[in-house]
Amino acid sequence: MTETNVSSAISTATAAALEPAKETKDRILDAAESLFVANGFQATSLRRITTMAGVNLAAVNYHFQSKEQLILAVMVRKLEPINRRRLSLLDRFEAETGPHPPSLEKVLAAFLQPIVDDQAAGVDLGSFPVLMGRLYTEPGGLMQKLFSAAFAPIAKRFKDAITRALPGAGPLDIFWGMHLTIGAMAHYLARPPALALLAGRDAAPVPNPSQSLGRLVAYMAGGFRALVSRSADSL
Amino acid sequence: MTETNVSSAISTATAAALEPAKETKDRILDAAESLFVANGFQATSLRRITTMAGVNLAAVNYHFQSKEQLILAVMVRKLEPINRRRLSLLDRFEAETGPHPPSLEKVLAAFLQPIVDDQAAGVDLGSFPVLMGRLYTEPGGLMQKLFSAAFAPIAKRFKDAITRALPGAGPLDIFWGMHLTIGAMAHYLARPPALALLAGRDAAPVPNPSQSLGRLVAYMAGGFRALVSRSADSL
DNA sequence: GTTTCAGTCATACGACTGTTTCAATCATAC
DNA sequence: GTATGATTGAAACAGTCGTATGACTGAAAC
Numbered sequence: 001m002t003e004t005n006v007s008s009a010i011s012t013a014t015a016a017a018l019e020p021a022k023e024t025k026d027r028i029l030d031a032a033e034s035l036f037v038a039n040g041f042q043a044t045s046l047r048r049i050t051t052m053a054g055v056n057l058a059a060v061n062y063h064f065q066s067k068e069q070l071i072l073a074v075m076v077r078k079l080e081p082i083n084r085r086r087l088s089l090l091d092r093f094e095a096e097t098g099p100h101p102p103s104l105e106k107v108l109a110a111f112l113q114p115i116v117d118d119q120a121a122g123v124d125l126g127s128f129p130v131l132m133g134r135l136y137t138e139p140g141g142l143m144q145k146l147f148s149a150a151f152a153p154i155a156k157r158f159k160d161a162i163t164r165a166l167p168g169a170g171p172l173d174i175f176w177g178m179h180l181t182i183g184a185m186a187h188y189l190a191r192p193p194a195l196a197l198l199a200g201r202d203a204a205p206v207p208n209p210s211q212s213l214g215r216l217v218a219y220m221a222g223g224f225r226a227l228v229s230r231s232a233d234s235l
Numbered sequence: 236m237t238e239t240n241v242s243s244a245i246s247t248a249t250a251a252a253l254e255p256a257k258e259t260k261d262r263i264l265d266a267a268e269s270l271f272v273a274n275g276f277q278a279t280s281l282r283r284i285t286t287m288a289g290v291n292l293a294a295v296n297y298h299f300q301s302k303e304q305l306i307l308a309v310m311v312r313k314l315e316p317i318n319r320r321r322l323s324l325l326d327r328f329e330a331e332t333g334p335h336p337p338s339l340e341k342v343l344a345a346f347l348q349p350i351v352d353d354q355a356a357g358v359d360l361g362s363f364p365v366l367m368g369r370l371y372t373e374p375g376g377l378m379q380k381l382f383s384a385a386f387a388p389i390a391k392r393f394k395d396a397i398t399r400a401l402p403g404a405g406p407l408d409i410f411w412g413m414h415l416t417i418g419a420m421a422h423y424l425a426r427p428p429a430l431a432l433l434a435g436r437d438a439a440p441v442p443n444p445s446q447s448l449g450r451l452v453a454y455m456a457g458g459f460r461a462l463v464s465r466s467a468d469s470l
Numbered sequence: 471g472t473t474t475c476a477g478t479c480a481t482a483c484g485a486c487t488g489t490t491t492c493a494a495t496c497a498t499a500c
Numbered sequence: 501g502t503a504t505g506a507t508t509g510a511a512a513c514a515g516t517c518g519t520a521t522g523a524c525t526g527a528a529a530c
Contacts, residue, residue, distance in 0.1 A: 024507080042277040046488065056508055061489060063507095180419040180454045187418020215462060219415045222461020223454035230453040259477080280517065291479055296519060298477090 025063050027053040033074050036131055041071055041142075072146055075135060079150045085114040086154060090161060101164035104224060108181070108217045111158055115189065116213045132186060162224070169228045177224040184220060188212075260298050262288040268309050271366055276306055276377075307381055310366060314385045320349040321389060325396060336399035339459060343416070343452045346393055350424065351448045367421060397459070404463040412459040419455060423447075 031053035035044040046067060050057045064070040089110035093102040102110075135143050163174055266288035270279040281302060285292045299305040324345035328337040337345075370378050398409055 040277070042275070045486075047486085056510080057488095058490080058510090059508070067488065176450050177454065180423060180451070183419040183422020184415040184458075185418070187421060188415060214465065215411050216415070218461045218465040219412065219458035223419075223458035226453045226457020226460075227450060230449065281519090282517080291477095292518095293480090293520085294478070302518065 024053075024055050024059050027055055028060060028063065028070070029074055029077060032070055033078070033131075036071070036074060041135070068142065071135075071142060072149065075131060075146050076150050078131075079146075082114045082118065083150065083154050086111055087157065089113055090157065094161070101161065104162065104165040104221050105217050107158065107161045107165050108220050109213065110161075112185065112213055112216050115185075116216070119189075119212075132189065166224065166228055168232065169224075170231055173224075173227045173231050177220075177227050180223060181220045184223075185216070188216060259288075259290050259294050262290055263295060263298065263305070264309055264312060266290075267305055268313070268366075271306070271309060276370070281305075303377065306370075306377060307384065310370060310381050311385050313366075314381075317349045317353065318385065318389050321346055322392065324348055325392065329396070336396065339397065339400040339456050340452050342393065342396045342400050343455050344448065345396075347420065347448055347451050350420075351451070354424075354447075367424060401459065401463055403467065404459075405466055408459075408462045408466050412455075412462050415458060416455045419458075420451070423451060 028049060032044070032049045035049055035052065038044075046060050047057060049070075050060060060067070060070060064073055090102075090107065093106045093110055096102070097106075135146060159174060159178065162178065163169065166174070169177075263284060267279070267284045270284055270287065273279075281295050282292060284305075285295060295302070295305060299308055325337075325342065328341045328345055331337070332341075370381060394409060394413065397413065398404065401409070404412075
């Protein structure tokens with residue numbers, strides 16, 4: 001719980017010679033994150049993590065109690081700033097449009113922009129989203145724990161914004177639209193492996209982030225609107 | 236490789252007293268499938284599989300050489316009939332429309348119908364799609380191997396059909412649309428855990444399969460078309 | 471009636487897992 | 501300077517893992 005003692009970890013650091021001033025806790029989180037991305041959660045042992053971090057094996061259980069809580073800590077650390085930016089973007093869009101609610105495209109952009117930016121920046125955030133896809137299918141209810149810890153607050157906020165942007169949409173339309181939109185986004189985020197498979201020969205890696213954002217928003221908004229008009233037709 | 240010797244496996248069957256006439260190989264596949272669905276690939280040990288199947292531990296490596304090949308065998312066994320039905324549906328739709336290509340909605344329905352049906356039937360096929368989502372994020376290039384084994388042939392066929400149904404669409408539109416569509420579908424299939432999280436209070440489990448198919452098709456076709464018209468606008 | 475061989479069996483191998491223990495170490499407050 | 505409480509260290513814990521081995525079984529081939 002306490003955050004002291006900067007130099008002691010350095011003196012005995014064997015591996016990870018760079019970044020010598022970092023706390024043990026952060027070194028573990030960094031190593032865990034990169035190994036989780038590369039190999040998955042279950043396939044990554046605590047020994048590999050601590051070796052890469054240049055830290056003693058027992059440090060993990062000392063600082064995080066268990067491997068499962070380490071996984072959650074890795075995810076929360078990455079997710080919090082992204083969700084903060086999502087909310088502030090949504091705030092800004094809502095302020096800009098004054099009395100009217102922002103368009104569906106704006107709301108979707110507020111949700112997608114931060115992760116697209118991070119993917120573009122690439123530096124050390126880009127590879128993270130793969131973890132979300134992994135966690136989603138991981139047994140043990142890990143996703144559920146993470147959801148209530150980091151996602152529940154922003155989910156309601158965006159659900160309301162989408163509802164206001166789509167007058168005439170029933171709650172089931174909203175629900176299905178969000179469900180499928182999250183799926184499309186998650187798949188886009190996990191695209192490194194998926195992309196190569198789908199593309200036979202054409203389709204370059206599409207490095208342009210603003211174009212990616214535009215396509216994502218277009219597809220998802222189009223899907224949402226088609227859902228709503230389908231409901232209207234069938235009445 | 237050979238398929239003989241029915242009675243010898245029965246005499247010593249300890250657990251799994253039911254279905255006594257099944258071959259060892261099938262018993263292993265059945266047990267592996269249900270355990271993979273429940274706990275994931277890595278978390279399922281060969282010992283649990285063989286115990287549940289009422290089979291000796293060594294039988295797995297005898298029949299499947301390795302755990303990885305067992306996983307692939309489980310997936311291929313489930314995927315093949317689904318892909319067969321997908322292709323025959325597409326064939327039928329193309330025959331029905333005569334000289335014109337079938338609509339985008341028809342093509343998407345041909346792709347989605349078999350899995351929605353299976354989910355509705357539920358009996359023992361419904362839980363399988365969770366595995367696809369799992370495999371997608373599993374390390375070791377497993378998905379790649381499965382893809383080239385079971386998916387590559389139908390991917391090209393549907394890509395062509397979509398291209399014909401969307402005149403004026405560029406190859407990038409098709410590519411992105413398929414990418415995001417597959418994501419939405421995968422997420423829909425893996426919905427058992429996701430659904431409960433997203434739905435605050437409303438939104439019943441939506442048991443009606445034909446309504447599900449309609450919503451899926453509407454969302455995806457709407458997304459596709461919005462992608463195409465976006466490209467047309469920006470030219 | 472013997473040979474043959476796919477299939478099953480119990481058992482063991484070596485490696486690796488997450489977690490725990492307890493002594494040693496450190497900066498800091500007294 | 502010494503006591504204090506947070507960290508770290510090396511080692512071991514009790515399991516589980518996937519795979520390999522070699523003896524045994526039974527039915528079909530000749």
